Each structure stands twice: as structure tokens, then as C-alpha cells.
Amino acid sequence: MAATIKQQPILQTVGLTRHFRVGSLLSRRYLHAVDDVNLTIGGGQVVALVGESGSGKSTIARLLALIYRPTAGEIFFKGQRLSERRSRRDVLEYHGRVPMVFQDPYSSLNPVYPASHALMRALKLHQPELSHPARRRAAEEILASVGLTPPATFLTKYPHELSGGQRQRIGFAVALACSPELILADEPVSMLDVSVRIGILNLMAELRRLKSVSILYITHDIASARYVADQLLVMYAGHVVESGPAEDVLAHPKHPYTQLLLSAVPDPRAPLTSMPAADVGEPPRVVDPGEGCRFRWRCPYAIDVCATDTPRLRELRPSHTAACHVATSDMETARA
Amino acid sequence: MIAVKPLLEVDDLTVDYDADAGAVRAVDQVSLQVAPGEFIGIVGESGCGKSTLLYAIARLLSAPATIAGGSVRLKGRDLLAMDEEALREIRWRDYSLVMQSAMNALNPVLTVGAQLRDTIDAHDAIPKEESPNRSAALLRMVGIDPVHLKSYPHQLSGGMRQRAMIAMALVFTPELVIMDEPTSALDVVAQRSLMLQIKELQRRIGFAAIFVTHDMSLVSHFSDRLAVMYAGQIVELGKTRDLFDDPKHPYTRALMQSFPSISGPKATLQGIPGSPPDLAHPPAGCRFAPRCPLVEPRFRVEPPAMVAIGSTLVRCHLYGRDH
Secondary structure, three states: OOOOOOOOOOOOEEEEEEEEEEOOOOOOOOEEEEEEEEEEOOOEEEEEOOOOOOOHHHHHHHHOOOOOOOOOOEEEEEEEHHOOOOOHHHHHHHHHHOOEEEOOOOOOOOOOOOHHHHHHHHHHHHHOOOHHHHHHHHHHHHHOOOOOOHHHHHHHHOHHHHHHHHHHHHHHHHHHHOOEEEEEEOOOOOOOOHHHHHHHHHHHHHHHHHHHEEEEEEOHHHHHHHOOOOOOOOEEOEEEEEEEHHHHHHHHOHHHHHHHHHHHHHOOOOOOOOOOOOOOOOOOOOEHHHHOOOOOOOOOOOHHHHHHHHHHHHEEEOOOOEEEOOOHHHHHHOOO | OOOOOOEEEEEEEEEOOOOOOOOOOOEEEEEEEEEEEOOOOOOOOOOHHHHHHHHHOOOOOOEEEEEEEEEEEEEEEHHHHHHHHHHHHHHHHOOEOOOOOOHHHHHOOOOHHHHHHHHHHHHOOOOOOHHHHHHHHHHHHOOOOHHHHOOOOOOHHHHHHHHHHHHOOOOOOEEEEEEOOOOOOEEEEEEHHHHHHHHHHHHHHHOOEEEEEEOOHOOOOOOOEEEEOOOOOOEEEHHHHHHHHOOHHHHHHHEEEEEOOOOOOOOOOOOOOOOOOOOOOOOOOOOOHHHHOOOOOHHHOOOOOEEEEEEEEEEHHHHHHOO
């Protein structure tokens, strides 16, 4: 970690936790959506958060976007506690530095305005010093940088005149209008056609390269995470179960869940791997979970300690950690 | 190509959606044969007409969609000529359908058991007192504990709901099961587990399957043959392995280049520039021409015909006789 991030990280979470009360009005049961997540995003870094539905990955996005408040833990933005940002101006400034791109490009644009409306508003709000002609020029520049050319024609188009991929490019344009340092991208390609997905992933890589903006890429698709991300975090039932450099995690998955996830990805180039017949492939809903590994019911390697102690993330390869009692460390083997 | 007599024969099937500005041709002269016990995948992007094709085959289209031409024969009988009465007789018995979203396809206020019983009773195939046993056996067959006969759809997970849908489709062990993206709402592990289950059931029961998906890698290990659709037409049809090893149509090739892989060297992918055409105004010549890297001026004017290369059919000028 220390080698890749020289300066202060853009964003860091320490013990980030969010619980939701579930059940009837007087219920005291809590769904543990996110438990004790430590996440570090450095400047110009693309970090992928991979997990299935219900793993808590979107809750993390919403916590980072200040839509939810954490139950416990803290988020640091460039070393500053987010809980100290109270004033409207401070919060607005944070939203400008850390904008979000949404999953559904069909419902995130207002159909009665030209698609550039959101872009112009973001410019007006976050760069109020710009004059009207300057704002228009800035908008055209941004549209060109997200691949919508010629930009002048896209300024007047309405959402229904745009394809899904073009709409998602507008989403990134709006994020760029805030002059961001980190873009939170929550499943930005999952609603798009397969042939245009790669274009958006390439756009993300380009934004990082040309504008050195960091990106938190939240996805259920581990192959696309490999394609764009430097760092990979795998979530299961509210916990980060494995994290490390993307290539290393994919080449040497340590956690049994990561291994299961990788074996389930359809890959025409690889031979068909079968799966444990009993595994119907669903993570638990973690209501008041107590101690223990949350993967133990599905884990082929579970031992007694898995039911009594929650495994902590351990460094098993250089910069590569996994939360598993059974997984062995390459580093210890090397030392022995 | 198929030695045995085909179970399903689709010939030049054409479907129009009537719109104010004129008809939109969503499915254009699609021909397809399915042999008994065969697993055939139909892949394409959204709007390519793959779901409309399925609904036309199953005779489930409703206005403004109309079948503008062609024929569909199941075991030699013309499905398009049948009235509702005759269709009711063979639906679920000879062919059944598994929908994309089980949450919408299942009735939320009835238990799974009640819905299975409805299906069974509608055909009077089994004595009433035996239907609970049959229901329990069906659920067990798809890997669900029979206690869930008393469960409502919302009490089941996404994967279990899809399994319940499949159990329902197999009530009368039909010879053809038509599946419209049954795994697309599921997570990757549940998806793989359901695919293995479907393949296992198919092997055991022997039904033929038409499986529609937008993700061609999903069916790569499961389908015998694969049809690739683009803008309402089949552009390539062949053995699944051949298509993956040696894709002929530039669209098939480009589609395969659109999926990042979890293994092998990390390469920059290009995807496909542009987006699929508006079917209200399809391009004059080849429909893929505006996005095709190998396009020649003539291709923009003349529509390509289907050409056979070995056992693969491909709709592309590059393989035409005069090229």
C-alpha cells in the first residue's frame, strides 16, 4: 500500500459501519449492511468494490456520498473528518469533489430538459465564477472529453434522443463539471448493452489517465473490475473479505468466496468448472449476525473456529489481504 | 444439418409493431430449426428482436405486435394457424415458457404450491389428490425443499423464484422449453448454479431448449448451437464451439471482443462504436454496415443474403459468392 500511495489518500474510511433497523415498529433487530470497512483510495487510483447484491457495496457508495450517515466509523476526505463538515457550503464543496454517477442512465436524467441541463446546472453550482459564454465553452469541452462529439449538437439533445451509452456519458460529464477528485461510480455499465459497456469502461480509464481523477468503481462484474481497476476489494455480506492489487487477487484468490466467485464467471475460453451441488448460490441476510465468519455456511473449508471468531483481514501476500481462518499465507511459507 | 426430424421449424418469421409513423419490423424473416433435445442459444443486444421472436414462437404476442409473415411448426403442426382453444391444449404440455423476471411472472398473493396446483388442474392431467405429491416432486427436482410449497414468492430468494418458475414449466415434461433470459436478474454465482441445474434437467428429461440471452459467454458451455441476432435478423447461426473458435460475422467477432476476461493477458478492448439502428428506419444495405470495420460502399446499398460456410450460416457480404 505504502508504495502505491505516496501522498495523502483522497478518501479513507476507518471502521465504516452502517446498520439498518428491520422488522416492525418496535423491532430491535438490525441488518448489518456494512461492518467495519477500511478503504483507502489514493490520488489517480481506480479502486473496484466487487460484490453480489446485498453485499453492502451500494451502501458504501451512499455512505461516501453522504446519503446515509455511518452507524459507526469515520470517513476521511484528504485527511479531514467528514462528520465535521456540517455547513451547506462544506457539504456542497464535498459533493463537487466527490460526485456520483448512477446506475440507471434512463431515470437519472430529467426527460423534460435537454440532457445538457444537468451539466449546465452543475457548472453553475460548482463553478459560479464562469460567465455564460465561458460556461458554454466549458460544457462543450467536457462533452468532447467524454466522447460526445460534436459537442454543440449534444448540448441541445433531449434524453430520449440519446442511447443508453450516450446518457451514461452525460452522467460522467455532469460529474466532471464539478472538477472532481474522486468519482463514485455505482454500477455505471450494468444497464447498458454489452457492445457499449466497454466504451464506458475505456472512458473511465481515460478520465483517470488524462484528468488524474480517482474512481471508486462499484460492480458485481469481477471481469470488468479487472479491466479498469488497480485495487480490488471483494465484499461478502457486509464485510470486505479480500483486498489487494487487482491482478494479484485474481491470479491468487485467497478467500474461498473469491474463489467461488471467480469459478462462477462464464468464460468461453476456460473449461467448464462445476460447483458444489448444494450451493444454490445465495448470500445470507445478516440480521444481528454475532461473531463468526459470514461465509461459513457455504464454505467447503469451514472449521470450528469459523463459527466463533470473525476472521480479520490478514496480509497473505504482499499488499494482498484476506479475512479467512483457513487461508494460508504465502509470506509465511516463503519465510519458513 | 439435422438428421432427425426437427421438433420446431420456424420459417421466414416476420413480426411488425404497428406505430403511428408506420410499421417497425422487429423480427425480419427469421428461420430456425430446433431438433428434439437440442439446446439452442439466441444472443443479441437489447432491441435486436430476440424476445419478440420468442413471443412470436410461443404465440404470446399482443397488439401492437403482429405476425406479418412466415410460419412456426411444432411437431409438424402450424402454431400460427391455431386458435386460442387449440393453443391452450398444447401450451405447457408440448411447450412451455420461462420468463425473465420471476417476481413479475409469479402471482404474489398465491403460494408456490397453489400456483403449481393451478397449472396442474388446468390440464386435468393428474388426479386431484395426486397433485400435491407431483408438486413436491417438481420442487425437489429443481433443488428446492418442498416446505416452500407453502411459501409466497416474496419469501423466496431470486434464484429460488427462478427455480420455481422452471419447476412450473416442467409440470408436464414438455418437449420444448422456451427461456427468456431466466438468469439475468441473478448474481453470478446463482446464475452459474441455475445454468448447471437447467443443463442437468435437460439431460435427464430430454427437452429441447431455446435460451435467449444478451451474454453470449453465459451459454458458451451449455448450448449446442447459437444464433446471433442483430437488428431483427439472424446474422450468424452455427455450432456454439465453431462460433466461439472461429466467428464469421464481423458483429459476432466484435461482440466477443466486448467482454473483458478474468484470465489471460489484459488487452485493451474496443467494443463496438455507435449503437444498434433504429428499426423504424433500418439502414438500406447490411444493417451492421454503419458500425462495421470491414464495410465496403456496396454493402451500404445491397442487403446481404444468408451464406452457408460448412455448418455455419452467416449473413454477410464478405462471404458472398461474388466477393
